[in-house]
Every structure is written in C-alpha cells, then in structure tokens.
Amino acid sequence: MAAWGERLAGVRGVLLDISGVLYDGGAGGGAPIAGSVEAVARLKQSQLKVRFCTNESQKSREELVRLLRRLGFDISEGEVTAPAPAACQILKERGLRPHLLIHDGLRSEFDQIDVSNPNCVVLADAGEGLSYQNMNKAFQVLMELEKPVLVSLGKGRYYKETSGLMLDVGAYMKALEYACGIKAEVVGKPSPEFFKSALQAMGLEAHQAIMIGDDIVVDVGGAQRCGMRALQVRTGKFRPGDEHHPEVKADGYVDNLAEAVDLLLQHADK
Amino acid sequence: MAAWGERLAGVRGVLLDISGVLYDGGAGGGAPIAGSVEAVARLKQSQLKVRFCTNESQKSREELVRLLRRLGFDISEGEVTAPAPAACQILKERGLRPHLLIHDGLRSEFDQIDVSNPNCVVLADAGEGLSYQNMNKAFQVLMELEKPVLVSLGKGRYYKETSGLMLDVGAYMKALEYACGIKAEVVGKPSPEFFKSALQAMGLEAHQAIMIGDDIVVDVGGAQRCGMRALQVRTGKFRPGDEHHPEVKADGYVDNLAEAVDLLLQHADK
Numbered sequence: 001m002a003a004w005g006e007r008l009a010g011v012r013g014v015l016l017d018i019s020g021v022l023y024d025g026g027a028g029g030g031a032p033i034a035g036s037v038e039a040v041a042r043l044k045q046s047q048l049k050v051r052f053c054t055n056e057s058q059k060s061r062e063e064l065v066r067l068l069r070r071l072g073f074d075i076s077e078g079e080v081t082a083p084a085p086a087a088c089q090i091l092k093e094r095g096l097r098p099h100l101l102i103h104d105g106l107r108s109e110f111d112q113i114d115v116s117n118p119n120c121v122v123l124a125d126a127g128e129g130l131s132y133q134n135m136n137k138a139f140q141v142l143m144e145l146e147k148p149v150l151v152s153l154g155k156g157r158y159y160k161e162t163s164g165l166m167l168d169v170g171a172y173m174k175a176l177e178y179a180c181g182i183k184a185e186v187v188g189k190p191s192p193e194f195f196k197s198a199l200q201a202m203g204l205e206a207h208q209a210i211m212i213g214d215d216i217v218v219d220v221g222g223a224q225r226c227g228m229r230a231l232q233v234r235t236g237k238f239r240p241g242d243e244h245h246p247e248v249k250a251d252g253y254v255d256n257l258a259e260a261v262d263l264l265l266q267h268a269d270k
Numbered sequence: 271m272a273a274w275g276e277r278l279a280g281v282r283g284v285l286l287d288i289s290g291v292l293y294d295g296g297a298g299g300g301a302p303i304a305g306s307v308e309a310v311a312r313l314k315q316s317q318l319k320v321r322f323c324t325n326e327s328q329k330s331r332e333e334l335v336r337l338l339r340r341l342g343f344d345i346s347e348g349e350v351t352a353p354a355p356a357a358c359q360i361l362k363e364r365g366l367r368p369h370l371l372i373h374d375g376l377r378s379e380f381d382q383i384d385v386s387n388p389n390c391v392v393l394a395d396a397g398e399g400l401s402y403q404n405m406n407k408a409f410q411v412l413m414e415l416e417k418p419v420l421v422s423l424g425k426g427r428y429y430k431e432t433s434g435l436m437l438d439v440g441a442y443m444k445a446l447e448y449a450c451g452i453k454a455e456v457v458g459k460p461s462p463e464f465f466k467s468a469l470q471a472m473g474l475e476a477h478q479a480i481m482i483g484d485d486i487v488v489d490v491g492g493a494q495r496c497g498m499r500a501l502q503v504r505t506g507k508f509r510p511g512d513e514h515h516p517e518v519k520a521d522g523y524v525d526n527l528a529e530a531v532d533l534l535l536q537h538a539d540k
Contacts, residue, residue, distance in 0.1 A: 132400040136437050139428070143435055157449045158409070165413055167406050171445035179427045179441040 004267045007251050011229065011268035012208040013049035015198055016040070017189075018056065018064070018080075020214035020236015021257055022073060029067050033235050035258030037072040043261055044074055048268060049202045052080045053195070053211070055188045055218070057124040057153040057169065058103045061085065081198040083153035083188035084109035087122055089197070090187065096149060098122040099141045101134055120149035123176065123184070125156070125169040135172065142180045150176055154188040189215075190222025199228075210251070210268075212260050214238050221248040231260050274537045277521050281499065281538035282478040283319035285351075285468055286310070287459075288326065288334070290484035290506015291527055292343060299337050303505050305528030307342040312531055314344055318538060319472045322350045323465070323481070325458045325488070327394040327423040327439065328373045331355065351468040353423035353458035354379035357392055359467070360457065366419060368392040369411045371404055390419035393446065393454070395426070395439040405442065412450045420446055424458040459485075460492025469498075480521070480538075482530050484508050491518040501530050 001007075019025050022040065023032045043050050052075060056064055061077045061084070068075050084106055091098055091113055099118035100110060103126045110122075121138045142148040156168035173184045188194050199209055206227030213219020214236030223230040232242060232250040235257070243253055254260045271277075289295050292310065293302045313320045322345060326334055331347045331354070338345050354376055361368055361383055369388035370380060373396045380392075391408045412418040426438035443454045458464050469479055476497030483489020484506030493500040502512060502520040505527070513523055524530045 126402075128402050130402040130405075132396075132398050132437070135400075135441075139437050139441075140434055143428075157451070158413075164410055167402070167409050167445070167449050171405075171409075171449040174448040175437070175441035175445040178444040179437050181427070 001252075004252070004263050007229070008210070008264060008267040010208060011048070011210045011264065013051070013199075013202045013204045013210075014043060014264065015051050015053045015081075015195075015202075015209060015211045015223070015228070016257070017211070017213035017215070017219050017236075018052055018054040018068070020238070021212060021233055022052075022068065023071055024236065029070065032071045032073070033256060035256055039257045039261040041074055042265065046265055048264065049204060050079070051198055051202050053189065053198045054080065054082050055154045055156070057083050057106060057188070058127065059105050060108045062108065063105060081194070081201060083124070083194070086194055086197055087151055087153060087187045088113055090151065090185075091120070091122070096120040096151075098151070099138060101129065101138045102126050102153075103129060119145060120151060121176070122151045122153070123169060123173055124153040127166075130167075130172050135175065139176060139179055142176065142182070148180050148182050150180070150182060150184040152184040152186050155184070155186045189213075189218045190225070192222075192226050195223055195226040195228065199226075210264070212257060216242040216245050216248050216250065220250045224248070224251075233257055233260060271522075274522070274533050277499070278480070278534060278537040280478060281318070281480050281534065283321070283469075283472045283474045283480075284313060284534065285321050285323045285465075285472075285479060285481045285493070285498070286527070287481070287483035287485070287489050287506075288322055288324040288338070288350075290508070291482060291503055292322075292338065293341055294506065299340065302341045302343070303526060305526055309527045309531040311344055312535065316535055318534065319474060320349070321468055321472050323459065323468045324350065324352050325424045325426070327353050327376060327458070328397065329375050330378045332378065333375060351464070351471060353464070354394070356464055356467055357421055357423060357457045358383055360421065360455075361390070361392075366390045366421075368421070369408060371399065371408045372396050372423070373399060389415060390421060391446070392421045392423070393439060393443055394423040397436075400437075400442050405445065409446060409449055412446065412452070418450050418452050420450070420452060420454040422454040422456050425454075425456045459483075459488045460495070462492075462496050465493055465496040465498065469496075480534070482527060486512040486515050486518050486520065490520045494518070494521075503527055503530060 022036050023030045061080050097114045099121045102124040152173040155170035158168050211223035211230040220230040229251040231252045293300050331350050367384045369391045372394040422443040425440035428435050428438050479498050481493035481500040490500040499521040501522045
C-alpha cells in the first residue's frame with residue numbers, strides 16, 4: 001500500500017461519522033471513545049475543514065449535539081449533516097408535504113415543513129411507533145397517490161441496544177416497498193446525494209475530502225463511490241474481518257480517531 | 271382456443287378457491303356469490319372429486335367452515351387445504367418448534383404443535399398483532415438461530431376491507447427477510463408444495479385436476495406451474511385486464527362458479 005503521504009495528499013477536509021467514532025451509544029447517553037474529544041479539538045485548530053456526517057434518525061440534531069457537548073466534544077448543530085435536515089431540504093425543493101412516520105424525538109426537525117394534505121411519506125426508525133396501525137396509515141397514504149414517493153431516513157437492517165438487537169428502518173422500508181410496488185428514496189449514508197450535501201456544506205470537491213467511519217460498507221464504501229477517500233477506525237462496529245471485506249477496501253485502517261488525526265495533521269494537504 | 275371438450279378432457283377433480291369464488295368477504299361475514307351454493311352442491315353429486323384450496327390465514331378452518339355453512343355451503347373441515355394446517359405438517363415433518371406471530375383466530379390450528387424453545391418463526395397476517403415489539407421478538411428469535419427458518423403463511427401484499435386497503439403478511443415477510451438476510455418459505459398458494467398437498471389429499475395427479483379461482487397469478491398461474499389446468503372466474507378480485515395478463519393465460523374464463531360447473535359436468539372426464 002502507498003505511503004500515508006501519498007494516500008492523504010491534497011486532503012483539505014474531513015467528514016467524521018459520530019456513533020462508533022466519537023462515542024459509543026448506550027444507556028444514559030454513552031461514553032466518548034478514548035482520545036476522540038482531543039482529536040476533534042486538534043482537527044478544528046488545524047487548516048483542515050471539519051464536518052460531522054451521521055445517520056442518526058431517532059434524535060434531532062439539537063438533542064444529539066447536546067449529548068456530545070456534555071461528553072466534551074466541540075460541536076455545533078450547523079456542523080452536522082444528518083438525514084432529517086437533508087430530507088427537509090428535498091421536501092422543500094420538490095414541494096413535497098410528508099406524512100411523517102418518525103420518532104417523536106425527531107419531530108422538531110420537521111417544524112418548518114408543511115404536513116397538510118400529504119403527497120409523500122417520510123419513514124424513519126420510529127421504534128414502537130412502527131405499529132401495524134401506523135404502518136397501515138403510511139401504506140394507505142402511499143396507495144392514494146398517483147406517484148407514491150417514499151423517503152426513508154437510512155436503510156439499516158438492525159442496530160444493537162443493551163436490551164438486544166433491534167429492527168431498524170430498512171426492514172420497514174422494505175415492507176412498504178413490497179406492498180406498494182415502489183422503490184424508496186434513501187436519505188442518509190451511503191446515498192451519494194447525502195455525502196455530496198456534506199461536501200457542499202464544506203465547500204469542497206470529493207477528491208479534497210476524506211471520510212472517517214466505523215462502517216466498512218456505509219461509511220467507507222459509500223464515501224469512495226462518491227470519489228472521496230475513506231479511513232476505517234477500529235472502534236464502534238468495526239470487526240477484524242472488515243479489513244478483508246470482499247468488495248470494499250479502505251484507503252487506510254487506523255486504531256481510532258486519534259490515530260487518524262495524527263496521520264492527517266502530518267500528511268494532509270502537503 | 272380449443273373447444274371446451276378438449277380443454278377439460280380427463281379432468282377428474284376440482285380445486286375451488288373460497289374467497290371471491292364461493293363468497294365475498296365483508297363485515298358481518300359476507301355473502302355467497304350468486305349460484306355458488308348450488309354449484310358446489312352439483313359438483314359434490316357428480317363423479318368429480320372436490321376440494322377447497324384457500325390462503326385464509328386470519329381464521330382457523332373451523333371458523334371459516336362455520337361461516338360458509340351458515341351461508342349455505344356443503345363443506346367440512348376435512349375438505350379444506352389451508353396454509354396453517356399445511357404449515358403444521360411441515361413443522362412436524364422437520365421437527366420445527368415455531369415462535370408464532372399470528373392472529374389469535376388462527377392459534378387453535380397450532381394446538382398440537384410444540385412451541386417450546388423455538389427453532390423457527392411462523393408468520394401470518396396478524397393484523398394489529400404485527401406491532402414493533404412482536405416483530406422485534408420474531409426478529410430476535412431468528413437472529414439467535416444458527417440457520418434461521420421463517421415460514422410465511424402466504425405472501426400477499428395487501429387486501430381490501432370495508433375500511434380500506436390493509437397491509438398483508440407479505441410486507442412483514444419482506445421486512446424480516448431483509449433484516450435477517452434470509453429467504454422465507456411461503457406456505458400457501460402459489461407455492462407448488464401447497465397445491466401438491468391438495469392434490470395428494472384428493473388422490474389425483476396434477477394433469478387430472480383443475481383449479482378454479484379469482485386470482486390470475488396466485489390461483490391460475492400457480493396451479494398451471496404445477497401442471498394443473500385452471501379457470502378464472504369473473505367474480506371476486508377479477509379485473510377485465512386479467513384476460514390479457516402478460517404472463518398468465520387461464521385455460522378458460524367463466525362468469526362465475528356456476529358456469530364453470532356447467533362446463534365441467536358437460537365435458538370433464540369424457
């Protein structure tokens with residue numbers, strides 16, 4: 001593999017995944033990953049542009065940022081690219097008025113959106129809100145539309161909580177896709193539009209930016225398909241097998257965000 | 271198209287779909303389709319063997335038969351091929367102990383089945399029972415198995431009730447398939463095994479039997495793929511476009527069950 005200097009040449013901005021890179025979620029809010037608080041601070045003091053890019057769709061950005069600041073991170077809402085605000089932009093651009101099947105914790109993100117007389121459905125990980133009655137209502141809304149539009153905030157299969165594995169939004173997206181005979185529009189990683197909106201917010205081209213994440217497919221593969229470079233950290237949901245993934249090869253594997261930042265500050269934009 | 275005599279030659283048995291052929295469901299139990307009560311009676315007085323073949327999976331056979339007898343039909347439980355009993359046979363043959371995610375109305379069909387320490391999931395149209403909590407429990411059962419087995423009673427996308435369209439079991443089957451990365455085993459029409467079990471119960475070979483149904487894909491296409499012949503009735507969910515379906519062509523289209531029986535009694539087994 002090429003030397004780090006070559007692999008990181010010309011990098012002017014960094015996209016950071018949040019869960020599994022900055023902190024590990026869990027009961028009571030979770031805990032920062034060792035060295036990550038300082039690593040973010042050092043990045044921000046450098047010439048590199050920094051942005052956060054997450055698929056979190058149960059919490060609003062406000063709630064997520066409050067949690068991270070409590071853990072010691074230097075982060076503000078305006079620095080976060082998340083599915084809900086990206087979906088709001090799409091809704092506004094296309095004159096879409098959503099029927100929302102989402103978690104109550106996310107509802108404030110849609111405060112400025114017209115939800116009267118819906119002409120699309122926005123689906124997110126709504127937990128217990130994904131009842132038969134709520135799913136059927138979303139289904140009926142879609143079936144009444146001439147051109148049904150289903151926007152899904154991510155397409156994860158499941159995630160892990162202390163109580164065990166939990167069905168994620170992707171499963172319910174598949175249910176509605178099959179019932180309606182349609183294909184959902186996914187907003188969030190690994191969608192190229194989502195990465196592009198983060199790049200746009202940084203004012204960078206894809207080849208000038210690098211993604212740092214713990215998910216080999218969603219973070220690394222997704223960013224690379226957009227023309228970005230990507231590092232995988234060995235924290236969060238990383239598994240040793242990821243370094244021999246059959247389809248995705250990261251531009252580098254690092255123990256944690258702190259090591260990634262060491263390398264970037266040494267080699268990037270040289 | 272060949273004359274009816276040719277098309278029906280050698281038919282020795284008839285498989286009848288129930289909903290949309292015998293009766294139309296609805297609030298208060300529904301109503302028989304004109305001429306169908308007499309048509310079933312005439313078939314039973316003939317030399318032809320008769321069996322009922324349904325995808326009903328909210329009601330037990332007992333409840334379904336009670337409803338049909340109240341409407342005037344000559345039918346008994348032993349004459350009905352339905353997904354739940356077929357699933358029970360599969361469970362017994364393969365030593366499977368199901369976690370049941372089904373409607374309470376269907377639970378009695380599984381009275382003789384060991385449901386301790388489950389090593390598979392049986393999914394049916396459970397209506398309101400398809401809550402996030404119940405779906406997640408089924409998902410967790412599957413994910414704990416080395417070889418997850420998901421048995422789905424049918425794979426319908428949706429059905430119609432007086433209150434509107436309702437999500438059917440197929441949507442939830444797709445959700446679990448995606449989340450677990452598996453393929454469900456579908457018990458019910460159009461599964462070939464399901465049609466074969468009905469043929470076996472009649473003691474007939476596929477070429478000796480004809481299916482009569484209102485669904486061009488599930489009834490007609492499914493039966494034909496098994497080597498049976500099939501008629502579509504212009505009742506129930508029949509739509510004029512079905513007679514020009516791009517993939518499935520029935521061996522004949524008839525106005526209703528009464529006309530089908532007229533033709534069969536005149537031409538079959540000659």
